[in-house]
Amino acid sequence: MDSGKDTAPIDLDIRPILAAKGIPFTRQRRDVWRYFLDSERAATIPEAVEDLAPRGIGQATVYRTVTLLAELGLLHRVQDRAGEVCYTAIRVGHRHPLICGECRRVVGFSGNNDLSELQRRLESETGFSIYGHHLEVYGICPECQARGIDL
Amino acid sequence: MDSGKDTAPIDLDIRPILAAKGIPFTRQRRDVWRYFLDSERAATIPEAVEDLAPRGIGQATVYRTVTLLAELGLLHRVQDRAGEVCYTAIRVGHRHPLICGECRRVVGFSGNNDLSELQRRLESETGFSIYGHHLEVYGICPECQARGIDL
DNA sequence: CCATATGTGAGAACTATTATCGCCTTGTGT
DNA sequence: ACACAAGGCGATAATAGTTCTCACATATGG
Numbered sequence: 597m598d599s600g601k602d603t604a605p606i607d608l609d610i611r612p613i614l615a616a617k618g619i620p621f622t623r624q625r626r627d628v629w630r631y632f633l634d635s636e637r638a639a640t641i642p643e644a645v646e647d648l649a650p651r652g653i654g655q656a657t658v659y660r661t662v663t664l665l666a667e668l669g670l671l672h673r674v675q676d677r678a679g680e681v682c683y684t685a686i687r688v689g690h691r692h693p694l695i696c697g698e699c700r701r702v703v704g705f706s707g708n709n710d711l712s713e714l715q716r717r718l719e720s721e722t723g724f725s726i727y728g729h730h731l732e733v734y735g736i737c738p739e740c741q742a743r744g745i746d747l
Numbered sequence: 748m749d750s751g752k753d754t755a756p757i758d759l760d761i762r763p764i765l766a767a768k769g770i771p772f773t774r775q776r777r778d779v780w781r782y783f784l785d786s787e788r789a790a791t792i793p794e795a796v797e798d799l800a801p802r803g804i805g806q807a808t809v810y811r812t813v814t815l816l817a818e819l820g821l822l823h824r825v826q827d828r829a830g831e832v833c834y835t836a837i838r839v840g841h842r843h844p845l846i847c848g849e850c851r852r853v854v855g856f857s858g859n860n861d862l863s864e865l866q867r868r869l870e871s872e873t874g875f876s877i878y879g880h881h882l883e884v885y886g887i888c889p890e891c892q893a894r895g896i897d898l
Numbered sequence: 899c900c901a902t903a904t905g906t907g908a909g910a911a912c913t914a915t916t917a918t919c920g921c922c923t924t925g926t927g928t
Numbered sequence: 929a930c931a932c933a934a935g936g937c938g939a940t941a942a943t944a945g946t947t948c949t950c951a952c953a954t955a956t957g958g
Contacts, residue, residue, distance in 0.1 A: 620955050622905065642945075654907040659946065666830070673826070679817075681832070694869055694877075703873055710861040718845055718884060722854055726845075726886035727898045733869060735877035747878045771924050773936065793914070805938040810915065 610670060619664075624653050628661040629670070629685070637700040638674050638682035638693075674732050676700050696737035698745050707731060761821060770815075775804050779812040780821070780836070788851040789825050789833035789844075825883055827851050847888035849896050858882060 610629050611621045631648060632639065639647070645658045662683055665671040671683045677697035684693055684702045691704040715726050736745055761780050762772045782799060783790065790798070796809045813834055816822040822834045828848035835844055835853045842855040866877050887896055 620904065622955070624906070652907090656908085656947080657906060660905085663830075673830070675824070679824075694873060694875060696875065697878065703875070705869060705873075707865075710865075714858075714861075715884065718856060719886075721856075722845060723889035723892075724845060724847065724854070724886035725892055725898060726884060727848065728885045730881065730883040730885065732881040733866065733877060734879045734881065735870075735875035738874035741874075741876055747876060771934090771936070773924070775937070803938090807916080807939085808937060811936085 610665075610668075613668065613670070617668075624657050625661050625664075627651055627653060628658060629665060632665075632671060632683060632685040635685075636702060638676070638684040638695060638702050639700075640680055640682050644683075674702075677734075692731045692733065694733045694735065696740055697734045698736055698740040701737045701739070703737075705733075761816075761819075764819065764821070768819075775808050776812050776815075778802055778804060779809060780816060783816075783822060783834060783836040786836075787853060789827070789835040789846065789853050790851070791831055791833050795834075825853070828885075843882045843884065845884045845886065847891055848885045849887055849891040852888045852890070854888075856884075 610625075614621050614625070627648060628644070631644060641659060641662055644662065645655045648658055649655075662671060666673060666683065670686055672686045672693055673681060673683055674693055674695050675681050676695070682700055684695075686693075687704050692707050694703045694705055695701070711729060711731065715729065718724060719726050736747060761776075765772050765776070778799060779795070782795060792810060792813055795813065796806045799809055800806075813822060817824060817834065821837055823837045823844055824832060824834055825844055825846050826832050827846070833851055835846075837844075838855050843858050845854045845856055846852070862880060862882065866880065869875060870877050887898060
């Protein structure tokens, strides 16, 4: 429940979100969601499969659920320095991930509104109808720096 | 062999880039690069494999070359609305892709310097040592809108 | 508590990606 | 231009990742 580190005590309860779309709230979906929510670092699907197997959650279910959550905008797809595709839970509000390319630790931050300004500029310049954006910032976290890992 | 003296002017000549790293410039590498450069839309690797096969370029070579070009920062990895991972050629300068989530048409734009400001802010707030960022803007291009595709 | 629709797990099937290995091309020195 | 050494190339095999199928279990509404 209490994962509050920073300011917002954001333990996002997905039950109402699923209910609003008529999607049943199952133990497996709750566990997969909490797996990503409780972890501070992004995980690949195979990793999630392995970690969730002891809880009796099947491989196919992890794939299905991660895809579902990503479609609902609850998980964010990122990649580490090796190019591995990982997923990380997204918090409420308009937040973006700052990812350690080495250990995949993820810290969320709020984008300023420069982006909506940019978005408007692009819409008028290109005629595109913009539905979203993806901003990911990559770096090396303090702990990995302390381990001697450099840019 | 049809690889005659094709001295046509290329937008971005990667030969010096490869030469600087001691990487041989082969016909296949040129063709793969031009495939992405000439196309306005992002393509998946399997698509590139299929399109380049008639030119006698093998599957393994496409994988190798796309990986190489991506590592050199010449190709950018993006994804469409269906979550398909695609690649698109990157132009010189600090540019970001504006991608049509439907047809994958890609238009580059220059990011403003708000991002470097944001980057500095994040470095001091989080202690991360930041090495880069990824900004992708997604929308529906005018042509797809004209086709009746909506957000 | 029952009925019904839907999600789930195990494994098969399929697709994508990487490794292997002789042959061939590129780049360099003469 | 020519030859040689280094390394890339294509075809195939092997592996890894993802999706599909179906009998069964579980969540939701009455």
